[in-house]
Amino acid sequence: MILIELIQNIALLIALAAVMQIVVSRAHKNVLARAVLTGCLFGIVGVLGMMTPINYAPGIIFDGRSIILAVAGLIGGPLVALISALITAAYRTWLGGAGAPVGIGVIAASATIGVTFHYIRRRAGGYLGAFPLFGFGFLVHIVMLAIFILLPDRIGLQFIHSMGIAILLTYPTATMLVCLLFQDYEEKEKTRIGIERLAYYDTLTGLPNRTLLIDKLNRSLSAGKHGEYANALILINLDRFKTLNDARGHATGDILLRAVASRLRMLLGEDDTLARMSADEFAILLQHTGQDTSTIPEFARTMADKVHISLKFPLHVATDEIAIATSIGVAMFPHSPDDTASDVLRRANTAMHRAKQNGGNQSVFFEQSMTSAVEQRFRIERELRSAIKAGELRLYLQSQVTASGAIVGAEALIRWQHPERGLIPPASFIPVAEETDLIAEVGHWVMTEACKILARDEMLGRPIRLSINVSPRHFRQSGFVTETKRILADTGADPSHLTLEITEGLLIDNVNDVIAKMIELTTLGIHFSVDDFGTGYSSLSYLKRLPIDELKIDKTFVQDAPTNPDDAALVESILAIAKHMQLDIVAEGVETQEQADFLASRADIIYQGYLFGKPEPSAQWLQHLP
Numbered sequence: 001m002i003l004i005e006l007i008q009n010i011a012l013l014i015a016l017a018a019v020m021q022i023v024v025s026r027a028h029k030n031v032l033a034r035a036v037l038t039g040c041l042f043g044i045v046g047v048l049g050m051m052t053p054i055n056y057a058p059g060i061i062f063d064g065r066s067i068i069l070a071v072a073g074l075i076g077g078p079l080v081a082l083i084s085a086l087i088t089a090a091y092r093t094w095l096g097g098a099g100a101p102v103g104i105g106v107i108a109a110s111a112t113i114g115v116t117f118h119y120i121r122r123r124a125g126g127y128l129g130a131f132p133l134f135g136f137g138f139l140v141h142i143v144m145l146a147i148f149i150l151l152p153d154r155i156g157l158q159f160i161h162s163m164g165i166a167i168l169l170t171y172p173t174a175t176m177l178v179c180l181l182f183q184d185y186e187e188k189e190k191t192r193i194g195i196e197r198l199a200y201y202d203t204l205t206g207l208p209n210r211t212l213l214i215d216k217l218n219r220s221l222s223a224g225k226h227g228e229y230a231n232a233l234i235l236i237n238l239d240r241f242k243t244l245n246d247a248r249g250h251a252t253g254d255i256l257l258r259a260v261a262s263r264l265r266m267l268l269g270e271d272d273t274l275a276r277m278s279a280d281e282f283a284i285l286l287q288h289t290g291q292d293t294s295t296i297p298e299f300a301r302t303m304a305d306k307v308h309i310s311l312k313f314p315l316h317v318a319t320d321e322i323a324i325a326t327s328i329g330v331a332m333f334p335h336s337p338d339d340t341a342s343d344v345l346r347r348a349n350t351a352m353h354r355a356k357q358n359g360g361n362q363s364v365f366f367e368q369s370m371t372s373a374v375e376q377r378f379r380i381e382r383e384l385r386s387a388i389k390a391g392e393l394r395l396y397l398q399s400q401v402t403a404s405g406a407i408v409g410a411e412a413l414i415r416w417q418h419p420e421r422g423l424i425p426p427a428s429f430i431p432v433a434e435e436t437d438l439i440a441e442v443g444h445w446v447m448t449e450a451c452k453i454l455a456r457d458e459m460l461g462r463p464i465r466l467s468i469n470v471s472p473r474h475f476r477q478s479g480f481v482t483e484t485k486r487i488l489a490d491t492g493a494d495p496s497h498l499t500l501e502i503t504e505g506l507l508i509d510n511v512n513d514v515i516a517k518m519i520e521l522t523t524l525g526i527h528f529s530v531d532d533f534g535t536g537y538s539s540l541s542y543l544k545r546l547p548i549d550e551l552k553i554d555k556t557f558v559q560d561a562p563t564n565p566d567d568a569a570l571v572e573s574i575l576a577i578a579k580h581m582q583l584d585i586v587a588e589g590v591e592t593q594e595q596a597d598f599l600a601s602r603a604d605i606i607y608q609g610y611l612f613g614k615p616e617p618s619a620q621w622l623q624h625l626p
């Protein structure tokens with residue numbers, strides 16, 4: 001009964017403190033003023049608690065001050081704890097009585113433990129869960145009961161005997177709930193300070209966000225009073241953050257980001273700006289502060305080194321210790337008088353990506369030579385994506401003929417009819433597409449077009465096969481077989497007239513999976529051809545395991561065979577392998593009669609090359625069919 005009364009009392013007081021704190025934090029922007037006011041409020045609430053206590057024995061009162069002071073320490077930190085402890089201790093001294101020294105001891109102990117946990121909480125990223133908070137409350141009250149032993153006339157022991165268990169069951173829980181309440185309020189407050197703050201500050205870490213950084217960058221650029229390269233933008237991207245986030249959950253990821261933010265904050269000088277740019281990316285803006293500009297790159301280098309080192313010391317996240325590696329890109333600016341913020345960002349980003357590409361955990365300074373290649377690649381990727389939809393791709397066909405000149409097949413070769421740059425050869429965009437899944441879209445388009453041609457009236461009843469080039473990346477996609485079946489069904493093409501050209505690159509890893517897919521496709525009637533044969537690493541034993549029908553001798557060997565004995569020997573051994581394994585042979589790149597004669601005198605093969613016909617638009621190729 002007594003206990004319930006007491007807890008009701010405390011709850012009321014805490015609610016009061018919470019409401020008052022809200023008022024204070026909204027009214028005062030100044031951190032120090034806010035801390036002093038909050039300390040006074042906790043102190044007053046503690047005094048109010050002592051005014052309505054349980055009188056356990058003459059001169060010995062019992063109330064909820066342990067909770068109030070513990071919370072003051074944990075939430076408010078040392079200054080708040082000190083002020084509230086002084087106020088409550090003064091009041092308790094004034095009250096007097098036999099219990100006064102012990103009462104003051106409880107005040108001091110609770111506040112001290114609270115402050116200790118304030119720092120523990122900070123290291124955990126500013127948030128403690130219910131379990132550690134319960135532990136906190138438990139510790140405070142075990143210590144409180146221990147101090148009670150010092151009460152005169154064994155009253156303390158009596159008290160522990162009658163109330164100890166009940167206290168330890170309820171007080172820590174109350175402490176935990178109150179702390180959660182305040183933490184929750186803090187979180188909400190952070191968001192609230194965001195509805196103009198939200199526009200400029202990141203809610204998770206409280207750091208300036210991308211918008212604010214760009215703003216500062218712009219201001220720094222337009223001030224323009226300093227010389228070339230007087231400032232630096234340092235872009236910091238955490239390595240493998242996504243893996244960590246997926247493995248340990250977003251809550252852990254958030255705690256980690258907050259901890260990273262506070263580590264980085266410690267590295268800053270007065271004029272530096274730290275911002276959170278995106279999920280796992282931070283930026284430091286180093287502004288010219290009157291040093292000799294020639295030392296600025298040195299300065300930026302030192303800062304980048306500090307970032308690496310500071311995050312290598314493990315961060316405490318819940319029960320884990322996590323060390324973070326980062327990829328850092330540095331761009332010095334201004335680079336020219338008309339430099340814009342997005343130029344600077346792009347350069348830092350390029351450098352950062354280079355650091356990632358090189359394996360991460362390093363800093364890279366931007367150099368002009370990095371732009372052209374990277375920018376060009378991005379442009380091609382972007383344009384190609386829309387080119388597919390806009391119908392700018394073209395399918396060319398190049399005949400494959402027998403020694404007597406009969407057409408037995410054709411290779412499908414892609415071209416890009418660019419609205420401004422004209423006809424673009426595949427070498428200029430296929431390698432870019434192969435770096436992303438864009439190659440699968442391209443491959444899908446090619447296969448569909450080739451199958452449509454196979455299903456045309458002009459092709460029906462002719463023993464002509466069409467070969468298409470399949471990229472390893474596309475072939476490896478789990479849906480490749482299904483996709484192929486679907487295209488065959490949709491177009492009505494005869495699978496036994498389709499050949500897939502694969503390269504030896506496909507056979508480097510996951511060979512079993514590759515073979516399983518190949519077998520599934522061969523059962524449909526599809527043929528396989530190994531393209532550019534002789535340039536890769538395939539061994540004979542490899543080849544034997546594969547369900548292939550054809551080898552294509554790479555054009556470099558074909559072209560040099562008549563004149564270069566090494567190439568001649570290689571071509572001869574490929575012909576021998578093919579004969580032994582009963583594979584068809586296509587010689588590509590046959591340009592001269594001499595090359596054709598060299599091959600014809602050695603084996604019965606199929607020819608592809610300018611000597612017999614160049615690749616031409618598919619409609620034109622169809623018209624030329626005899």
Ligand code: C2E
Pocket residue numbers: 398412413414425426427430443446469470471531532555588589590591608609610611615
């Ligand atoms: P590839 O598969 O080795 O294709 C043969 C290349 O040799 C083609 O170049 C063809 O035009 C060229 N060629 C044919 N006959 C002769 C000749 O007598 N002399 C010389 N010097 N060259 C000849 P192209 O069309 O520029 O294609 C280049 C490469 O682009 C292809 O090499 C292939 O790897 C890739 N490619 C083309 N189309 C596609 C496609 O649809 N998908 C994929 N993934 N790659 C494609």
Ligand code: CA
Pocket residue numbers: 411469501531
């Ligand atoms: Ca090919």
Ligand code: CA
Pocket residue numbers: 531532552554555588
């Ligand atoms: Ca080739």
